[in-house]
Amino acid sequence: MLLQNVTKLIQNNQYIHRFAFTPDNQYLVVTENRSMYFWELNSFQVAFEISEHPDKISSLSFEKTEGQILASSDYSGNIILWDWQKNKNVYSIYTNLKKINELAFLNNKQQLICNSLFDNKTLLWNIQNGQRLNQLNFYSNLPGSLSPNDEFIAYYINEKIEFINLINSNINSSFDATDGFFPINYSPDSNFLAGITNDERVKLIKLENMEATYIGQIGKGAKHLLFSPDNRLLIYGSHWDNLIRVCEVETSQIIAMVDTDLTTVAQLAFSANGKYVACLSKDAFEYEGSIEIFEVNY
Secondary structure (H helix, E strand, O other): OOEEEEEEEEEEEOOEEEEEEOOOOOEEEEEEOOEEEEEEOOOOEEEEEEOOOOOOEEEEEEOOOOOOEEEEEEOOOEEEEEEOOOOEEEEEEEOOOOOOOEEEEOOOOOEEEEEEOOOOEEEEEEOOOOEEEEEEOOOOOOOOEEOOOOOEEEEEEOOEEEEEEOOOOOEEEEEEOOOOOOOOEEOOOOOEEEEEOOOOOEEEEEOOOOEEEEEOOOOOOEEEEEEOOOOOEEEEEEOOOOEEEEEEOOOOEEEEEEEOOOOEEEEEEEOOOOOEEEEEEEOOOOOOEEEEEEEEOO
């Protein structure tokens, strides 16, 4: 089996919101309210927790090069930088945003980008001194996708995909996407963009020539898509059923479908080495959630 269920890590918990694998592939970090629990992937037990956030945690991001620093944000606009291996609060930033939906480190380790859908703002921060470097001046109430080289953010705005320059906020390029394209995901090698259309199919765009391929059936509720670290697979869930669908990028074909614990797939994550996939599924009311770990055999 391409995705082999290893364990049901957490079952029927109403407080789960976000999770992320640590860059060293040893832990899965799961947020519950104001706390982060580090689940060890060999024993599938909680190794330690960090519980100092002033409000409910909304997003997580690991620094990309060494992976030593973890950034977490909350519903009150706070960002905290952690040396997670030492369980130490390194630095705090108050952004004046009502809620931060997404966080991402840039490759140089000294800059962090955050997005608030409530405020319709995307801000760039220097994490060495807590100074705001830039605010991207455009309107979008949908999260974007940061290019792997950190030059652009791709956003779906007004039936177009626009590539916004991080330094000057200018639109570098754009193209029509009248059939919808959300959420947006870059492939790790920057060769593809993947998004979901208004009729709930996956649209895979080859950036070299903007050639588009459609994957899946109309009306199947595709969402939460994600490329594998080696660029070979694209996985996505659905809000109409409990299946994870696995697509081979080279052929644009669905090669596997895997059941999850509850009614709808709410979040997916690959480990950095591509060995594991974590899935958060939720009940029909998206109230209680379960996290399962799958081993990838491809």
